[in-house]
Amino acid sequence: MTGSIGVAVIGAGAIGRTHIDTLARMEGQYLATIIDPAPPGAALARSLGVPCLPDVATLIDAGIADAAIVATPNETHLPISEALLQAGIPVLLEKPVAESLASALRLIEIAEEGGRPLLVGHHRRHNPIIRKAHEAIRAGRIGNLVMATVTCSLAKPPSYFEAAWRRTPGAGGPLLINLVHEIDLLRHFFGEVATVQAIASNGRRGFAVEDTAAVALTFANGGLATLCISDAATGPWAWDLTAGENPVRFPAHPVTAHHYAGSRAGLSLPDLTLWEPEGEPDWTRRLQPTILEVEAADPYEEQLRHFGNLIREGGTPLVSARDATANLIVLDAIRAAAESGCAVAVDLSPLDLKD
Ligand SMILES: NC(=O)c1ccc[n+]([C@@H]2O[C@H](COP(=O)([O-])OP(=O)(O)OC[C@H]3O[C@@H](n4cnc5c(N)ncnc54)[C@H](O)[C@@H]3O)[C@@H](O)[C@H]2O)c1
Structure with missing residues (x-):
């Protein structure tokens, strides 16, 4: 695509606000709208002079964003990203990729079949x-x-x-x-x-x-x-x-x-x-x-620059859903080890099934 990329920020909480501040410093990208059902989100949108929409379905119908940053609680990552990607909207999804392995595996499927970029927000890799x-x-x-x-x-x-x-x-x-x-x-x-x-x-x-x-x-x-x-x-x-x-x-x-x-x-x-x-x-x-x-360099700016390049030129996300799911598998193993008191082998085979 040519021209400036209009980005919807979904979830204007702690990290959503960091992305909103970062967008204000970016060339070639701008904040198009905020999606957040909570009153502080609407107040922030008013103060920034952008529309505040109640949910992702309304955003998709409105057609006012070229891309979206999903910065909502973990259990909403799958349904929100799925709706966006299926509507053809590229997604920068905050970490962790999802709240469960099952949701993360579904996200890999959607991301790899859909052809629209899904970048997971492990921003430190851009530092x-x-x-x-x-x-x-x-x-x-x-x-x-x-x-x-x-x-x-x-x-x-x-x-x-x-x-x-x-x-x-x-x-x-x-x-x-x-x-x-x-x-x-x-x-x-x-x-x-x-x-x-x-x-x-x-x-x-x-x-x-x-x-x-x-x-x-x-x-x-x-x-x-x-x-x-x-x-x-x-x-x-x-x-x-x-x-x-x-x-x-x-x-x-x-x-x-x-x-x-x-x-x-x-x-x-x-x-x-x-x-x-x-x-x-x-x-x-x-x-x-x-x-x-x-x-x-600011890693949040670098991350958005990479996201912009993926949207304009294509390419492989620095942190894909598959890569981020491996992090989740390690975390699940850590939780299992803490519960059992035993060493746990990390089983990455669920990722092979999705090759
Ligand atoms: N990359 C990082 O360093 C970093 C830092 C903090 C948080 N995070 C991640 O970002 C996500 C959000 O964390 P946070 O600390 O900003 O949370 P938060 O609770 O401060 O903000 C979440 C926001 O999402 C809104 N929200 C909830 N459900 C929504 C929905 N269905 N549609 C739209 N908006 C909705 C809430 O009203 C709230 O404003 C989490 O996944 C978290 O792990 C990443």
Whole structure:
């Protein structure tokens, strides 16, 4: 298509507003309408001078959008995206791809048969820091990736939990809401996960969903990783609180949250520091830090630019429904491991059935 792309934002909540702010900075894309049944959505649309429509069926009938961003609660991802894609409207769908494996598999089918782009919003993959780290790892700069530790302390205020879905099993909880980003990055760097072990607790908040979890992963390439996550623990050691991706919502702290250790060198993120030995690795010798240079860019803008390119020129989404479903399968294995107390093998065969 030529001309500016009119984008409908469906769900004007926390992340929907980030997309609306991002659209205001984009060339070649503009906010066409907001779809949200709640009064704050209508008020925001009025203040921005765009129409507010009550639902996706009305949007499709109105024919006023070339593309849509779906930023609604997880259990609505499938029905909303299905309606849009079947109407020929390209979709940028927020993560996680769906609330269940069955819904995610249905989305793969629709996306792969339909011919209209479906990009899943694992926005960190569009961050130049992640691109650079991926490039360094692929180029062998840290040798074979041996292990990683990832921390994610996100002290969320009580107001965050006023939205009931954030406390509801199958929809909320930091595993599905936040850890899915970390799983996506670990798979991006290491390749597929082989087995998981996990401990989860709801002891701090007492909700039906977990508030804290510790997870251990093995990868098909032999690497190991641990992740600690909590939405009730205070500390700056989290991607969201260090990477500066969304400074309006989260101040960035000058510490690291991800540590990758390879057979040759180490890499910390988001500061992109490569820790290398002089000569052969030897734990008694000082490691030399080098900061890998990168030109900063807003990952939400980069993600929308990629979405625009998919709409105009076609191509493969950087994060497809199939790729994002693998993240969901790993998460399901983590939840099963936490419930059973046993190691769980990650079974990606449901994805083969859809080849
Ligand atoms: N990429 C990220 O970093 C990121 C960050 C936060 C949330 N998310 C994801 O985005 C989605 C939304 O999360 P949030 O925190 O913004 O939620 P939220 O509760 O703040 O906002 C959801 C909005 O959707 C609206 N809504 C509900 N049902 C709707 C429907 N059928 N049609 C239109 N609007 C509807 C609600 O009124 C609300 O305004 C979730 O899937 C979440 O996992 C992604």
